Amino acid sequence: MVPRVQPSRLQLRSVGPSQASPTGGPSALDQVGTLLHETLGERVTRELRSLLASGRLAPGEKLSLRRVAEALGVSMMPVREAVSRLAADKALEVLPGRAVRVPVLTRSQFRELTRIRLVVEGFAAEEAAKNVTAAQIAEVARHDAAFRAAAKADPPDTVAAVVANRDLHFALYEAAGMQSLVEMIERLWLKAGPILNLDMRHEPRRLDGGSAVVAHAALLEALRQRDPAAARKALVDDISAAAEHIERTAPLPD
């Protein structure tokens, strides 16, 4: 009989908040209970998602469960769960024999993805134009300003531009008021993220004077006018221009 000594296990879960004053009623206790229950697997998933969306993981790059587990300071299990989820969304792919890697999109796959984005995100833009509030318009305008500032800086702040561009688009999609639609678009962005942002990093010239700023301006104007057709057109122009640039410059196989 070997007495299983249990070495210290790292506890990343923060303990629950101390209860409110015992003298007072349970007023504050009603609002807790949710959040704060984040699983390690979810944390790793969020981390990998961020890495993919921001293009820090290049297409074709191979991942090792043990390596990322060690890098993130967790065991292999949460990483397995995260990779399973992302692989289900085709944001990662597991080769039959060996290794998990960031998928490399062929040219035709990229075109197909772009066409789907035009349909889905175009629809979201229409709905957003119908339901957008003044506060939401202001938020989009704020992200647009941040994007222009990052693009006009010298040298252009590519990482800030990527973040601002994403925030702008998703502020728009949130305005549509359809949660599952936003989640669907997030999946699409996760698949397209690696090439899109990898390209933006390598070609910062596209930012200033590019078509993105004029498309964003047209989008903002369409939102202010509550014009669904114009909003869709502005977004379609934005996506199309970016996709065309990618197709010209990025080395897509096939």
Added chain:
Amino acid sequence: MVPRVQPSRLQLRSVGPSQASPTGGPSALDQVGTLLHETLGERVTRELRSLLASGRLAPGEKLSLRRVAEALGVSMMPVREAVSRLAADKALEVLPGRAVRVPVLTRSQFRELTRIRLVVEGFAAEEAAKNVTAAQIAEVARHDAAFRAAAKADPPDTVAAVVANRDLHFALYEAAGMQSLVEMIERLWLKAGPILNLDMRHEPRRLDGGSAVVAHAALLEALRQRDPAAARKALVDDISAAAEHIERTAPLPD
């Protein structure tokens, strides 16, 4: 040192195929190498997908990892992986404290899902009408015949109708020639599957004389004419009629 005796572990992986005749050239060796590498987790995922799509798992039903593992004759690990994937697609949901269950759609969530289906599947129908081949039209017609036969039987063969309906729709979507679009629609069906098919089982009267047969007929005619707009309209009518029926009869919360 305790000599770890390892008890017999079940090996479900079938061994590789015996190589072709050594006398002949490497002619047959080129075609093998793929397939046959199905992981246990994928098998369980496929099993659970089928159960969800066919409505054998009702909304709100709770699952236990250990129970389904025992039922499928595997360990808990592959089930965990399968549930992780399906939860990532929102086809299952894990409650914070306890248990994993089939999501119950609220009325507004169902309406949102239906609207997204109209956009995405309508687009797929358009593309299918543009690119459909004669063989694919014949396949759709075959599934349409099977659907009508199942609907007109006395009593109506609901399970066969569900299968034929699904086969018909996906034969159409395959004709669009966009793989990731088909995968996206599969995810949508996985979320809507439980209520849709649960309803079809309880209300078989909807099948005969219903709007599905006329919508399918219109769809087939549109395909034969290569008329994208008509194909989209037929599909929109089909989905809308089914959704309206669900909203009238199914007990949707909220």
Added chain:
DNA sequence: TGTCGTGATCTGTGATCACAGTTAGGTTGG
């Protein structure tokens, strides 16, 4: 010098164990 075998190493996959939290059921106290 080029090429094929071969072993060490690393890969994902599956199983088993430990644990904290929750739920349900039964018993006890009022």
Added chain:
DNA sequence: CCAACCTAACTGTGATCACAGATCACGACA
């Protein structure tokens, strides 16, 4: 007879171990 507590069973999560297959590099043979 009702309510509250308390215990026992079950939940998902995380960790660790074992294993088959794949990859890669080094070395021997032609």
